[in-house]
Amino acid sequence: MSFAHMRVWAVFFAFLYLNIYGQRYTSTWYNIDNGLPQSSAKAIAKDKYGFIWISTENGLVRYDGISFVTFNNFKIDNLHFGMFIGDPVRDSITTLTNFQENKIIIKNRFPRLSKLTPGDRVSYTKGNQLVQRIANNTISSNFYNDVQYFIQLKSSKYIFREKDAVIYKNERGIETRISLPFTNEDLNSIFVLNETLFINDFQTRKTYSIHHGKLSVYDQPSLFNDPETKIYWQQITNQSFIINRNNIYIVEESPNGPSLKFLVKYKEIGSHSYYSMYYGKNFNNLYLGTLNNGLNILHLSNMYVARKEADFANNVSNASLPFSNNTIITEDGTEFGKNGIVHKYAFGNNDNYLMMYDNSGNILIRKRKSIIRFYKNSGYKKKDSTYIKEGFEDFMKSGNLYALSLLNSSRYQLQIFKKDQFTKPDYIYSFKSPVTAFFQYSEGHVLVGNNEGLYSLMLDKNTVRPLIKNISVKSIVKTKDNLIWIMTNKNGFYLFKDRKLVKMPNDRNNYLQSAHSILEDQQGFYWISSNNGLYKVPKKQLIQYAENRKSPVFYYRFTKKDGFTSNEFNGNSQPNAYALENGEFIFPSMDGFVFFNPAQVQTYYPDPKKIYIERAKIGNAETVYFNTVLDLKNDYKTADIFIDIPYFSNFENLYIEAKISGEEESDWEAVALGKDLKYTISNLSPGDYTLKVRILASPDGKYEEKAVQFRIEPYFFQTLLFKILLSIIFLTGIIIIIMLMTNLLRTKNKALKRIVHNKNSKLKETSLTLEVVKNDLQKETEYQKKLVETISHDITTPIRFIAMLSQKLHESDDVELQKKYFDSIYKSSEQLYQFTLNLKEYTELYKAENIFEEQEYPVNRILEIKKKLFWEIAKERETVIINSTETNINSRVSESILSAIIHNVIDNAVKNTFKGEISLNIIEDDQKIIIIIDDTGTGMSTEQIAIYMNLFKNPKWKTPSFKGKGLGLHMVIHLVKKINAEISFSQNFPKGTIVEITLKKN
Missing domain, CATH: 2.130.10 (Methylamine Dehydrogenase; Chain H)
Known part of the structure; x- marks a missing residue:
């Protein structure tokens, strides 16, 4: 610098x-007794x-x-x-x-x-x-x-x-x-x-x-x-x-x-062990932390209270008048500014309820049955007194008219004067109760209020017309915008517009039922005093409500927390709230006069960007935090969802509403303003819900809305699945009942038909039924016979081989040769055992309807398994089995059916090949997979190949015929057709047979 x-x-x-x-301030202490876990605030x-x-x-x-x-x-x-x-x-x-x-x-x-x-x-x-x-x-x-x-x-x-x-x-x-x-x-x-x-x-x-x-x-x-x-x-x-x-x-x-x-x-500041400080500018709060006394929050305010500080002084403020550009004067001659007493005039003891200026600026005050006049040109030192009469109650001024209220016999008389000397009245009216409010609406039109209602007086016609009854009028106020407001003792306040009265809405605490005075500031707001607080409200909201009776009105309430010493304000028959020339407003209270400049008094609203719904307390459990969705168990009793808003002013000015939507719906309802801001969930049926919260974020009535999801888990009997099952059971029960009733009717019908039909018809029907059963049994017997034949065919070769080895083992005395025979018997038996484990699947081959697997498998796996099964048998015949497939080739054709086909083909090759070679191979292209099994055995003749190819190509051939020779190949041809594949037989040169099985990829 x-x-x-x-x-x-x-x-x-x-x-x-x-x-x-x-600035004035209000001080609030917090310690271990009311919020802090310990009475220190170190930072x-x-x-x-x-x-x-x-x-x-x-x-x-x-x-x-x-x-x-x-x-x-x-x-x-x-x-x-x-x-x-x-x-x-x-x-x-x-x-x-x-x-x-x-x-x-x-x-x-x-x-x-x-x-x-x-x-x-x-x-x-x-x-x-x-x-x-x-x-x-x-x-x-x-x-x-x-x-x-x-x-x-x-x-x-x-x-x-x-x-x-x-x-x-x-x-x-x-x-x-x-x-x-x-x-x-x-x-x-x-x-x-x-x-x-x-x-x-x-x-x-x-x-x-x-x-x-x-x-x-x-x-x-x-x-x-x-x-x-x-x-x-x-x-x-x-x-x-x-x-x-x-x-x-x-x-x-x-x-x-x-x-x-x-x-x-x-x-x-020096009376406590202050150790930490922070100034919250947005809400005008000063935080002072101590080492042992807790936290002291000073709410700074631009509202001032002018009062008498003397012992036993009466600070109930009733009558007053604006005196200078920044002071007022009371009936006892005390001149107040916002910081207290400025000067004391010798007015003496007077009635502290009424005072006003006359046309010359002199101050008039009532004292018992007289009016005391203090003259302006003497510096309010000289005075005179005008005796009115017995029964003198009140005097008032509005426009260029003056009025006296007097008790005359059992009636109350209103005398109206055009001059301020109160000698001879120009107009006289009679009422049942004393007049408390007097207002000159126009040159010849006056509004008058008393404890029974509001009246319209036409001076030239000397007529009295009641406008509204059964309300106690306190005062009639005209604001700067020339609107007329009727303030009552316990009936709220009204707008007098187009010679009609419009009742204004109350605040949510109903404190404005007793509204005293109303002033309009330069920023478009009304300020209204009441028996419990001072209110600020946007002018346009009241005007809009007067037009449609529906627009919402949001009052902002000021209390002792904002700087004055009493929430109870005061009012009388004369407007006693003023706007001074320096822009300050004055409202009388039960403990002094409240001074403030409305342009310098802040109202506080939540920051729309700083509203958080992320905490919940379920029953008496610890507080839980959630991000997007709150899950509640089905046995919950209550759940409090907290609304966290950094709002460091009088929380009574928060307008918060909430509603839920989902399995059950609710309308917008006010959230209670208490120790915590929370919305309590209880007695809701299971389901998914949305909690919407809206908060008033500006004096214009604009809400900021937040939404969170929560879910209540259902019991099993409350789930959708249970309800569907219950519905199905219910519908099934109804269907069964209908079917039973229908069957009952059909049975009765049949019984009648049976009486009509003769016994021959019955015997014919029985005969037909037995014929059908017979055919079904015949088919089943034939199927089982064919199945047993097929299985016997598949296991004949390995069993015959094991028997042959057993005989050789019996005949041989060579230990090494015996060991070789034992090894061959063991391996063949193991493969035969593995084959018999799959007999159950094998029995289903003819009945199988699903000819495709859910997942692909390598076809070469089948070749390798069958190679192992027949290896020892072929070895005994001095035949070699070679599997030439090197890479996996996958298919989804039924593995069990394809395995049976390959088994039979290799079985025939082994039976017919001595000192030869059996080759297994698979090739594929984009359209098909070809499994090739060739041998160097005795081979098939041209006539045999033609017979089997004709069997394969014959479209009428549906089931295998197991009579005669070639039992295995008959079954193979049937199974190949079942999986929509193709098979071909050809001669291998110089000798043997080549079998090709073609599987379609699509």
Whole structure:
């Protein structure tokens, strides 16, 4: 910072020593009794999602303005947390436990235990030197000269390791020594604003600033270097506070250097062990954390209460008048400004209910049965008195007319005057109850209200017409937009438009049933006082409601939390809320006058981007977090779904509605505003649901809507499957009943027919039935016979071979030869055993309807299996079986059928080949797979080949004929046709037979 910039400070600080009237505040304490897990608040920070985080000696606390959520169930023994470090903008807030044992990272609105690395430590030993990081400067910090301190910036750091100097280390690690009178004890006076370090010397009244290693000096006294100043700085929030003579300022950045914004005068700042501070600008809250008394939240307000501070003073405010551009005056002569009493006029004791100005600006006040007039031209020192008469109740003024209300016998008389001398009335009207409101609507038209209703008076015609009955009118107010409003004692308020009354909607608490006064500001809002709070409402919402009676109206309620001392406001027959010339509004209350500038009083609405629905509590269980869908067991009783909104103002101004859709539906309903914002689910039937939540996010009535899914698991008897099964059973039962009834009718029909038919018909029918059964039995017997023949055919060769080997074994005495025979018998028996294991599948070959497998299989696997089965038999005949297939060739044709075909073909080849060779091979192309089995045996004659090819080509041949020779080949031809394949027989040269089985790929 340059010296030119420092000179700007002098101009700014010159004004800081003037008398500053600060914002009012309301103070709310939180400790272990009402929200915190422990009565310490050692650090306070705000995350990027809008939540306030508090570090305590018993866990971390998240605060959303309504409820505190404590996190202390980490799997660690030490829950004593300290300062916050990190960067909220990057969604990373870090804190360490005592003695740097554990590290917690707050990310995505949730704290998690993280791995502690050496770089996370804020203090460590370097040689014999203790090195410690400074990330905040608390009001009661202690710094020692034998410790090396440093401040870590984004890419550089300041190091304090020697007297009369500060070391600046840039991002490249290059150190610069900056000479200035400094010791570690002066660290109590430092703060950092962005990347600039400020050091204040309270003794010499100088302020030093170091920006990227460059030193600037300001040698003039200021609040920064005032010996009465205490400094609080927290790096993670980039906030610094100056506390001077109970005045609290926040340091702000300006083009010419740091500036101070006055926040509040807080006389109790030194009364507690304050250790942490944070200013929430968006909601104008100042958070003050202590070491042992909990958290104190100051809500700063631009509303002021002017009242008498004397003991036993009566501060019930009734009658008043605007007096100057920024003051009012009461019936006892007290002139109030927003900061209290300005002057006291000697008005004496008067009735504190009525006062007004006459045409000359004199002040008129009622005193018993007389009117006292204080003259403006005498400075309100001179006065006179006009006696009215016995029964004098009230006087009023509207437009250019004056009125008196008097009790005359048993009737109440209204006297109307054109002049302010109250001598002879120009008009007289009689009513059953005293007139409480008087308003000149036009030159000859007057509105009058009393405890029985509202009346229209036409002066020229001397007529009285009731407009509405059975309401107690309090006052009639005309706002700047020339609209007329009727305020009542307990019937709400009305708009008088086109000579008709329109009842305005109440607030949700019905406090506006007793509305007092209404004022219009420059921003398009009405302000309405009531017996319980001050309300602000957009003017256009009331006008739209007056037009259609349907448009929603959203009232914003101000209470004692916003700066005034009583929620109960006051009102009488005369409008007693005013807009002063300086723009300030004044509303009388039961404890002083409330002053405020409506343009400076903020209303607070939730940030539409910061509404979270991610927590739930099922029954009495621990709170659970969910991302997109909340799953509820079918035995749940209740489930609370929390609505988390960072809203740090009066939560009574939240408008939150919710509805569910799904298996059951509901309309929009208001969410109760209590300790927590939550929607409770109970007694819902199982199914999938959507919870929609909408929140008023602006005074214009715009809602922000959020939706989450939740699912309630059904019991089995509540599932769709069960309902379908039950429906099927029910329908089946109905069908069965219908069928039984139909069969019963058919049976009766048949019984009648039987009587008609003769016995010959019965015998014929029986004979036909027996013939069918006989044919079926004959077919089944023939099938079983053929099946047994086929199986016998397939196992004959290996059994005959085993018998032959057994005979040779019996006849031989050669041990080696016997061993060879035993080995052959074993291998043949093993293969025969494997074959018989598949007999069940084999028996189904003729009946099989499905000729395709679900998955492909390698065909060469069948060749290899059959090769092993017949190997020993062929070997005994001095025949070699060769499988030439090298790669897998896959097919989906029924493996069991194809295996039976190949078995029979190889079996015939083995039987007819001696001292020869049997070759097995498979070839394929895009359309087909060809299995080739050739031998060098006796071979088939040309006539035999022709017979079998004719059998294959004959379309009428459906079942195999097992009579005569060639039993196996008959079965093969039948099975080949069954799988839609082809077979051919040809002679092998010089001798033998070639069999080709062609399988179609498509």
